[in-house]
Amino acid sequence: MSDNASIAELIASQKVGWALDQRFYTDPEIYQLELDRIVTRNWILAGHASQIPDAGDYFVFYLVNESAIIVRGKDERIRALANICRHRGSLVCLENRGNTRKFECPYHGWMYDLDGKLIAARSMQEHFNTEEYGLHPVSLELLGGLIFVCFCDDPPSLEGAQRDLAEPMAMFDFENLKVAASKTYPIAANWKLAIENYQECYHCATAHPEYAKIHSLMLDPQKRDRIQGPMRRRMAACGLKEIEHDLIDTYAKPDEQGYGYSRTALFEGYKTGSRDGEPVAPLLGELKDYDGGASDFTLGPFTFFLAYSDHVVGYVFSPVDHKNCQCKIHWFVRKDAVEGKDYDRDELMWLWDVTTCADEKIIVNNWKGVNSQYYRPGPFSGMERMERRYIEWILQELSN
Numbered sequence: 001m002s003d004n005a006s007i008a009e010l011i012a013s014q015k016v017g018w019a020l021d022q023r024f025y026t027d028p029e030i031y032q033l034e035l036d037r038i039v040t041r042n043w044i045l046a047g048h049a050s051q052i053p054d055a056g057d058y059f060v061f062y063l064v065n066e067s068a069i070i071v072r073g074k075d076e077r078i079r080a081l082a083n084i085c086r087h088r089g090s091l092v093c094l095e096n097r098g099n100t101r102k103f104e105c106p107y108h109g110w111m112y113d114l115d116g117k118l119i120a121a122r123s124m125q126e127h128f129n130t131e132e133y134g135l136h137p138v139s140l141e142l143l144g145g146l147i148f149v150c151f152c153d154d155p156p157s158l159e160g161a162q163r164d165l166a167e168p169m170a171m172f173d174f175e176n177l178k179v180a181a182s183k184t185y186p187i188a189a190n191w192k193l194a195i196e197n198y199q200e201c202y203h204c205a206t207a208h209p210e211y212a213k214i215h216s217l218m219l220d221p222q223k224r225d226r227i228q229g230p231m232r233r234r235m236a237a238c239g240l241k242e243i244e245h246d247l248i249d250t251y252a253k254p255d256e257q258g259y260g261y262s263r264t265a266l267f268e269g270y271k272t273g274s275r276d277g278e279p280v281a282p283l284l285g286e287l288k289d290y291d292g293g294a295s296d297f298t299l300g301p302f303t304f305f306l307a308y309s310d311h312v313v314g315y316v317f318s319p320v321d322h323k324n325c326q327c328k329i330h331w332f333v334r335k336d337a338v339e340g341k342d343y344d345r346d347e348l349m350w351l352w353d354v355t356t357c358a359d360e361k362i363i364v365n366n367w368k369g370v371n372s373q374y375y376r377p378g379p380f381s382g383m384e385r386m387e388r389r390y391i392e393w394i395l396q397e398l399s400n
């Protein structure tokens with residue numbers, strides 16, 4: 001495709017089942033369109049309610065040009081407020097987290113209460129009405145204690161996800177998790193390459209020796225069935241129901257946020273995703289034993305979870321600019337688990353820290369190659385079905 005083709009022409013000429021044309025990764029104009037149509041129009045995980053247990057507790061969530069204060073009000077309700085002063089637009093809250101009774105803009109001192117109302121503005125005209133200058137609300141939804149935000153006023157519906165993920169989330173008691181560790185991995189690559197990589201396990205056998213010893217996801221379906229069967233037979237006794245929601249089906253529904261859920265067996269001898277297969281934290285919720293499985297949750301285009309029987313790993317991908325993105329990982333354990341006694345942070349983080357460091361390298365190599373004059377999109381394998389569907393969805397959102 002020539003450099004001068006319009007974005008619409010480029011989308012129309014994209015071959016189904018093939019990697020994206022170079023310009024989808026490198027063109028700043030396409031990136032801007034992605035920010036307008038995808039990044040600010042879909043739900044993304046900001047954190048967990050347990051991070052702000054008391055009235056006045058807050059943290060700030062950043063997403064490219066957007067910033068939201070996630071705060072628990074005096075009424076105990078969690079709200080998201082645009083962190084943008086209604087006077088002349090300064091960021092209001094510069095601390096990443098804390099507890100406060102009000103937010104004071106550092107520029108000229110306008111003051112806002114915990115639900116965003118403007119409560120003081122010095123030396124303004126007599127008729128100035130503070131009620132008209134509250135911080136803008138940002139869309140927020142709670143799902144099993146998880147805080148999702150969306151930086152638009154008419155976000156896609158979460159109805160399907162709320163209905164179908166409620167039971168799987170309850171099995172692992174998402175509501176009563178706490179964040180035991182978080183780490184941000186900067187990745188010098190276009191954001192789509194990072195999420196595409198997360199969505200396929202074609203690379204797992206070559207790039208992730210640690211993961212490949214534990215997880216069976218990269219096996220072909222017949223081989224996987226041989227270990228999937230025994231796990232399924234163990235599940236009920238451990239307190240787990242067999243539930244499956246195919247992400248690919250939910251992408252098809254317009255105006256609804258895509259979601260998915262499935263459980264896959266770990267190799268024999270592995271109770272959880274740990275160095276030696278032994279537990280790294282106490283069992284979650286009401287689980288009675290280890291079934292030797294791990295559940296994949298997808299909620300929206302940026303947020304993924306992997307629920308083992310004793311911990312949950314949450315992955316949040318977001319762009320930084322068109323050449324840089326990040327993956328933020330949260331490791332969750334049950335909220336009454338005590339660090340040093342019930343879990344060791346390093347052991348808890350081990351698998352997904354080594355795996356994500358390896359991913360960062362392969363994604364950056366991919367980005368370097370994609371920028372070359374010799375780059376031509378190649379065909380996907382059967383193991384890249386999710387990635388393929390993801391790309392189709394991106395193209396559909398860009399052409400809307």
Ligand code: FES
Pocket residue numbers: 085086087088089090105106107108109110
């Ligand atoms: S920009 Fe916030 S008080 Fe002026």
Ligand SMILES: [Fe+2]
Pocket residue numbers: 197198203204207208355359
């Ligand atoms: Fe990977």
